[in-house]
Amino acid sequence: MPTVLSQFKDIHTFIFDVDGVLTNSQLLLTEKGELLRSVSTRDGYAIRRALQQGYRVAIITGGKSQGVISRFQKLGIVDIYAGIQHKVDAFEEYLLTYDLDPAGILFMGDDFPDYEVLQKVGLPTCPNDAIPEIQAICQYISPIKGGGGCARDVIEKVLKLNGKWVG
């Protein structure tokens, strides 16, 4: 039976939810009804690094903010599933598109809409402030909160175990 550490080592693909994972689950409202989200520069650095080292990084989010899409496109992420009602459908489309084995996929989510996908990947993970129901089904709970660098935490683990973090 594989340990969590060996599972981190064999990851080839990272998939992240946005609100509560790559952001801190807060929205800042302008008077015009625009929504602003807070992201971590450290997650950005790690995502770039993972892509440079040949890892796959994808996003599956219920939201459809152009600002969020634009931010993650600039970091180099190509596979961005936005405005998704049923995340498991987007997940399965993604698997098919690239013929991926779910055993090598790390997913990070924080709330109910992530529940089903978390049950289908090899390494289900969540930030420190995910809801209890999500924490209960994850194999790894990051010590870091959503939006505070929790994506970097898991990316760094995988890349370090493969000697690809620094150098």
Place this chain on the structure above:
Amino acid sequence: MPTVLSQFKDIHTFIFDVDGVLTNSQLLLTEKGELLRSVSTRDGYAIRRALQQGYRVAIITGGKSQGVISRFQKLGIVDIYAGIQHKVDAFEEYLLTYDLDPAGILFMGDDFPDYEVLQKVGLPTCPNDAIPEIQAICQYISPIKGGGGCARDVIEKVLKLNGKWVG
């Protein structure tokens, strides 16, 4: 005499104040004098869920920010009383409009303008950082701060007790 738990179970209507309850009592000022407010995506999820399950959700606020109104309209809330000087008047108008029994209403407020309405509902509640005078008259004080998901906390309680939270 009913326990707090049985009171949560019988709630059919949620009413929320905005500043300090659905937001964190901070305002971000732009140089043009625009005001930005911080809300929780988790509250948003729970409000949508409550509406889908047939609960009533209303807002009574002293503010009149178009951004706030637009945010909560998008979540599906129809009854938004904004720019209200005396909240108890809006509250009584709301009761009359839908012929509601106050015993089944949960109100959440954090400051003096909420005082009178809190005394008229079946289940008066507040966030963790409400002022002491408000905490003193509430039957339930959420462990969560204003703007951090305290609305979700009470909605989740009511829906779970009725088997309507997940599924």
Place this chain on the structure above:
Amino acid sequence: MPTVLSQFKDIHTFIFDVDGVLTNSQLLLTEKGELLRSVSTRDGYAIRRALQQGYRVAIITGGKSQGVISRFQKLGIVDIYAGIQHKVDAFEEYLLTYDLDPAGILFMGDDFPDYEVLQKVGLPTCPNDAIPEIQAICQYISPIKGGGGCARDVIEKVLKLNGKWVG
């Protein structure tokens, strides 16, 4: 010799610094170089209340953001000294304009530019996170941080001691 409590009771005028007192000493930078500041809705409520009850409220700030000025004008503050290099000059102009006795004035500041004025008022106060040199010369250090409601803390004290806070 008067106690701090009796000094609070006799206050007729409040003067506040902005950055680090009415805001949290953070600035949010937009890409166009605009600066956004975070203020507390609770301070806003208390300032309105003090003005309604006939207290004087003034602002002396080194900044000159139109957004800040507009925010505090909307709350009803008339005496706003903005873009001030030497705060003690603005303070003395204010005293002269209204023929005020400094013994009945509460000033709240957090940093060096506030040092001199703090030494001239009857009740020098500061937020919890003022710099040590300012804390050392204040007669009252609020338990609340800058921008988190520290102005409300001192206004509430004065108005409560005079039976003018609620009612």
Place this chain on the structure above:
Amino acid sequence: MPTVLSQFKDIHTFIFDVDGVLTNSQLLLTEKGELLRSVSTRDGYAIRRALQQGYRVAIITGGKSQGVISRFQKLGIVDIYAGIQHKVDAFEEYLLTYDLDPAGILFMGDDFPDYEVLQKVGLPTCPNDAIPEIQAICQYISPIKGGGGCARDVIEKVLKLNGKWVG
């Protein structure tokens, strides 16, 4: 062998990274893809003070936000190296331009891109929440987090040791 205290005393030049040092490593995303950063007014005060007292202050950042550049230009910083891929190149260009001795330079960084420059200056420093690899090579770790006033912390130390902080 010099102590850290004597090294602070002999500093003539401060160089700061931006994201995670002069800001809190969070970015606020607008729906149009604009990025907002949070800075400390206390850092701003200290940078102005250092420049007034004849110290050199420079910035070396991987980012190229016009808002950031404009903010620091307004504080009086002339040497701003923005959009830098390899910080050590900008650092060496800066040394050459002013014929500076690295022994008298304090650099503050928080993440991998700062690693190489930190190894070349007399006094390598970092904020409290720098990554472990950076903390490991710094001679001084500020008790303050990035964006919360850590630049002021080191500037204040140097200026106080030279009697140039207040007065």
